[in-house]
Amino acid sequence: MTRFTRLPLSTGVTLNVAEAGRADGPALLFLHGFPESHRTWRGLVPLLEDRYRLIMPDQRGFGGSDTPQDPADYSTDKLVADLFALVDHLGLDDFTLVGHDWGGAVSWAAALRGDPRLKRLVIVNAPHPFVFQKSLIEDADQRAASQYITAFRDPGFEQAVEAMGWDKFFSKSFTPHVDLTAISPQEKADYLAEWSKPGVFTAMLNWYRGAPVTVPPREADVPLPAYLQRPFPAITVPTLVVWGMRDKALLPLQLDGLDSLIDDLTIVRVPDAGHFLPWEKPAAVAAPLRSFLDAHQGS
Template identity: 75%
Template sequence: MTTFTRHALSTGVTLNVATAGPEDGPAIVFLHGFPESHRTWRRLVPLLEDRYRLIMPDQRGFAASGAPQDKADYATDKIVGDLFALVDRLGLDAFTLVGHDWGGAVSWAAALRGDPRLKRLAIVNAPHPVLFQKSLIEDSDQRAASQYITAFRAPGFEHYPETIGWEAFFDKSFSGHVDLASIPADDKAQYIAEWSQPGVFNAMLNWYRGAAVMVPPPGVTVPLPDFLLRAFPKIAVPTLVVWGMKDKALLPLQLDGLDTLVEDLRIVRIEDAGHFVPWEKPEPVAAALRSFLELPTGA
């Protein structure tokens, strides 16, 4: 059974946190991305709650959590701060971190902190920051696929869904990724209810507005930023990357070169799934997580 608790964190935001599974089970913190909530993991919960303590916050700006309106409040270091403030509040001595989409971006950054409580990292369709920025400059297909980020950053875009209607925006958000008929009506209603709360959609967009990633327009030659030219620290914790290979937003080329940035890497490709693989194909995702989590340390 999933329960909910609100946690006022030392970072100044209050997060709505869903939990499931035994309290004494190995802890897994799940971080969702755009445009979702803790519900990203809804179809994984029945497959994992028998053994694991599942901790699934709505991240800042989403659903039932606090939604600061300043884009500066969505810098990566502040969102990573939320994660570790939640870990502190829950008293976790050890945990696995699983992130999808923006939750994956936060998870990559969290792993780079080297916090000894973070024992394993699992990433689901979320590119490593170095590879993503590099691909936005060097790969025309990824650059084209990411132009929506520029649209999301545009002043006033927070009013766009109201202009076309929330149902139309829902269809535009998911139709390119999944069969809309596969999304139950009550799920659709919940998405729209969350997005249409006062200030929430603007806060969701602030994840893009507050991020440092550079998205050049098509056809423009841009030099590589300095941080891509320097040595970048490797991820030291054992890492699993699960990728829905039909992802049209984050192309599978994001897997190329990961082995040079992660010391202990496993990749599981799910050929018949796209970007929203956690609920599109939950069984192979859960199987990959179980296999990874049950490996002995150092295996």
């Protein structure tokens, strides 16, 4: 049974936090991405709740959590601060961090911080910041696939979605990535209810507007910034990356070069799934996650 609590954090926001599983089990903290909420993990709960404590917040700007309207409130440092404020609030001293999409971006940044309480990292279809920015400059296919970020940053995008209607936006969001029959009518209704709450959709888009990533126009000639030409800090905690290889937004080339950026890396490729792997094929995430945790107990 999933339990919900609204937790006020020291960062000034209140997050809606879902919990399931064993209160005395090893803590797994899950961070979702766009355009979702804690429900990203709905398929994993019955596969993991027998053994683990599952902590699944709606991140700021999403679902039932607070929705600051200033893009500056979605800078990476503030999002990572939310995560560790939640860890403080819950009194965790040993946890595994699991992130998908934007949740993965926060997870990469959190692991780079080196907090000793974060013992293991699991990434699902979320690019490493170094690899992603480099690919946006050097790879034409990834640059083309990421032009939606520029569209989301447009100040008129909310009005464009309201004009097209939530149903059409729902179809445009998911049709390229997953068979819509995989989303039940009730789940669709839940998505639309979350997105259409006052202030929520602008807050969701602010993740893109507040992000430091640069997405050049398709044909622009952009030099590599200096920080991409220097050694990048390594991830030192054991890391599992699970990737749906049919991802059309974050191409499988995001796996290239990870072994030089992570000290202890395991990659699992899922050939018959796309970007929304956690609920499209939850068993394909849960099985390697269990094996990874078994192999790194006490890490």
